[in-house]
Amino acid sequence: MEHFDIVLALSRIALDADAPRAAHQLERLKALLTETDKEQAGKLGRLLTKGARRQAMAPMALEEMRSTAEAARRHLPGETLTPSTPLPHDRETSAPLVNIQFPEGIETEPPILTERLSAAIDDLLNEWQRADELDRIGTRPHTRCLIFGPPGVGKTKLAHYLAKRLELPCVEARLDGLVSSFLGTTARNIGSLFDFANRYRCVLFLDEFDAIAKARDDAQEVGEIKRVVNSLLQSLDGRDGKGFTLAATNHEHLLDTAVWRRFDARIHLGLPDAETRGKLLDTFVKPLSLQGAERRFLQWATEGMSGADVEALIDAGKRFIVLHGGADADGRKRRDAATRGRTILEALRRHALLSGRLFRPDRAALLMGSDEALMQALLNESFTQQETGDLVGLSQSQVSRRKARPETRAGTDG
Numbered sequence: 001m002e003h004f005d006i007v008l009a010l011s012r013i014a015l016d017a018d019a020p021r022a023a024h025q026l027e028r029l030k031a032l033l034t035e036t037d038k039e040q041a042g043k044l045g046r047l048l049t050k051g052a053r054r055q056a057m058a059p060m061a062l063e064e065m066r067s068t069a070e071a072a073r074r075h076l077p078g079e080t081l082t083p084s085t086p087l088p089h090d091r092e093t094s095a096p097l098v099n100i101q102f103p104e105g106i107e108t109e110p111p112i113l114t115e116r117l118s119a120a121i122d123d124l125l126n127e128w129q130r131a132d133e134l135d136r137i138g139t140r141p142h143t144r145c146l147i148f149g150p151p152g153v154g155k156t157k158l159a160h161y162l163a164k165r166l167e168l169p170c171v172e173a174r175l176d177g178l179v180s181s182f183l184g185t186t187a188r189n190i191g192s193l194f195d196f197a198n199r200y201r202c203v204l205f206l207d208e209f210d211a212i213a214k215a216r217d218d219a220q221e222v223g224e225i226k227r228v229v230n231s232l233l234q235s236l237d238g239r240d241g242k243g244f245t246l247a248a249t250n251h252e253h254l255l256d257t258a259v260w261r262r263f264d265a266r267i268h269l270g271l272p273d274a275e276t277r278g279k280l281l282d283t284f285v286k287p288l289s290l291q292g293a294e295r296r297f298l299q300w301a302t303e304g305m306s307g308a309d310v311e312a313l314i315d316a317g318k319r320f321i322v323l324h325g326g327a328d329a330d331g332r333k334r335r336d337a338a339t340r341g342r343t344i345l346e347a348l349r350r351h352a353l354l355s356g357r358l359f360r361p362d363r364a365a366l367l368m369g370s371d372e373a374l375m376q377a378l379l380n381e382s383f384t385q386q387e388t389g390d391l392v393g394l395s396q397s398q399v400s401r402r403k404a405r406p407e408t409r410a411g412t413d414g
């Protein structure tokens, strides 16, 4: 289908506005595309799955989102950025310095974080609705957030979500255009980038921020890095009151301390805890679902993984189930718990082989070792004999016969 990107953007808007009816029509379109263009059908399918996830969002969403966005628009100055606005370029290479994401093209769901952190982030946004009151007591909403943490935990996703909630275009700095080997050019590009962002009402997003905000004492690149960081500091100061600035890095220890201080919110996204991993699993596994013990088993197996790792694991699991698990593509076929459990275990083993050091070493050793050792570990983790049997693919009596130690908790919920 021609202009499929536009169709996809429109589909996203329609799903945001009236999910059930739009979803029905898009399912029809997907069925038609399956005949002619499998790649496009797949993209639409993924959008629909995400749409279904969105429907599970609290009803607060739409009203609250609109009033936050209106308030932010009222308080932030600048011209309106449109798809036809000319973008800034590097003078020597003509490479564009930015990439713009308009809010319609950004997914609505927030990253899955701990409840406390999600509430704190909601507060950052809700401040805009109280901006006048804040002004009266001499303060204002946060406008400069640094997001830091290990790879794959949702930093970029959080930045996009904030722009979406503010309904502002997200002006993303392009490092390939921005960073130049010509002396002085990177600093000049940073100036042009901020001039552009300050002119329009937008969120400026500096992803992989350490590339331009490294400590000025870096022994190898002293002259140039000093120039770049000084220009960045000036630009950050000059952006005061002009718009929202976000930066993300997974090397926060490399950042120049003066740059670090320029941010009024510094959000640490760590690796997800067990509860958050449970929520990530529930989200990614859709349209399939996990039973109680399977979910706890995967929470245990994924300890130490990022959200992106969990997503990749579940994706691999879905592929494995279609190839080897006897389920149809929608996973509708019901199978007994032990067969399901064994399939999940085999899927984890396969993914461990193909994903290089993804699992925590102790988890990998147990998953890839003998059934007996895994069985024992699960019993020690408070899985019941029945649950352990189901997960390893043995009957409860086989588990109790093979079990090495008698003092495990049995039959509490299995």
Ligand SMILES: Nc1ncnc2c1ncn2[C@@H]1O[C@H](COP(=O)(O)OP(=O)(O)OP(=O)(O)O)[C@@H](O)[C@H]1O
Pocket (backbone or CB within 6 Å): 110, 111, 112, 113, 150, 151, 152, 153, 154, 155, 156, 157, 158, 248, 249, 250, 280, 306, 307, 308, 309, 311
């Ligand atoms: N907390 C999360 N909630 C929901 N999805 C997540 C989360 N963390 C990661 N993901 C999934 O992993 C993908 C990659 O996440 P993202 O790019 O935001 O990570 P990042 O922290 O920016 O990583 P990097 O440091 O490598 O840039 C997301 O698009 C999303 O599908």
Ligand SMILES: [Mg+2]
Pocket (backbone or CB within 6 Å): 155, 156, 157, 207, 248
């Ligand atoms: Mg990122």
